[in-house]
Amino acid sequence: xxxxxxxxxxxxxxxxxxxxxxxxxxxxxxxxxxxxxxxxxxxxxxxxxxxxxxxxxxxxxxxxxxxxxxxxxxxxxxxxxxxxxxxxxxxxxxxxxxxxxxxxxxxxxxxxxxxxxxxxxxxxxxxxxxxxxxxxxxxxxxxxxxxxxxxxxxxxxxxxxxxxxxxxxxxxxxxxxxxxxxxxxxxxxxxxxxxx
Numbered sequence: 001x002x003x004x005x006x007x008x009x010x011x012x013x014x015x016x017x018x019x020x021x022x023x024x025x026x027x028x029x030x031x032x033x034x035x036x037x038x039x040x041x042x043x044x045x046x047x048x049x050x051x052x053x054x055x056x057x058x059x060x061x062x063x064x065x066x067x068x069x070x071x072x073x074x075x076x077x078x079x080x081x082x083x084x085x086x087x088x089x090x091x092x093x094x095x096x097x098x099x100x101x102x103x104x105x106x107x108x109x110x111x112x113x114x115x116x117x118x119x120x121x122x123x124x125x126x127x128x129x130x131x132x133x134x135x136x137x138x139x140x141x142x143x144x145x146x147x148x149x150x151x152x153x154x155x156x157x158x159x160x161x162x163x164x165x166x167x168x169x170x171x172x173x174x175x176x177x178x179x180x181x182x183x184x185x186x187x188x189x190x191x192x193x194x195x196x
Contacts, residue, residue, distance in 0.1 A: 004180075006082035008075045014067040015059035021079040023180050025052030033057040033072060035065050037131035038139075041169045042072070048173035049180075065135060073139040077146025084180065087111060092190040094178035098171035103158025105167035107175045110150040113196040117144045118152040121168065125161035133161055136168065148196075 004023040011017070029046035031039045031053065046053035055075075059068030084090065095108040105121070117140055123133040144151045151172075158164040189196055 002085070004083045004085070006079040008079045008082070010071065010075050010078075012071065015057060015071040017055070017057040017071055017075045019056075019072075019075045019079055020052075020054045021076075021083055022052035023080070023083045025050055027051065029053045029055075031055045033068055034059065034061050035068060035131065037129050037165075038065065038069055038072070038135075041136075041165060042076075044166060044169045045173045045176075048170050049177045051176075065132060066138065069135045069139050070142045073142025074146050077143040077149075080143075080147040080149075080176070080180075084111065086189060087113075087196045088189050089182045089187045090190060091179050091181050091183050092196070094175045096171045096174040096178070098167050098174060100158075100167035100170065101160065101163045103160065103163040103167045104156060105158075105164070105171040106152075106154040106156070107168070107171035108152040109172075109175045109179055111148070111179050111196065112150050113148040114150060115145045115148055116150045117141050118154075121153055121155035121158075121164060123161050123164060124159075128161050128165060133165070136165055140168075140172075 006021050008019045027047045027050045031042045033039055057068055057072050092111050097106050119137045155164055
């Protein structure tokens, strides 16, 4: 099997990001964005997806965290898309229901090549530490658009914003792990169209 890896370097006037990704890894990761809570979420994502991830990002965090979070989402999406190549043989679909303490996140995704995000999660807290909770959706939006994913995030209940965020990122990790896996029974692109 060909290596399913990618390297993304992206520099703008707002951020500078270098990223390497291996979809068939062991969950080895080194993440540094200058945003503690965001690093924690990305660390969870790589660990539970069993992706090897090296990510170094600097940005205008003196303004706020928005540009860095969004641009990391862009780069993560591009990396997944590049590493998947033509998507031949992948499982493509997955869904996960993941609990975290009192919170539950239901994640469903389709690596369809067509991006869409449905985000149904109520985060009553505007901040998780010094992190704006609305940036979770911003990250997922940038990620799905650039990866070409259809992603549905539904959190039917939860009280603690940190727990809700963890459930979302861990659920996304497990869903990505399953959907990006190679199905040994076929080496065809999983679409009647023949392309994704």
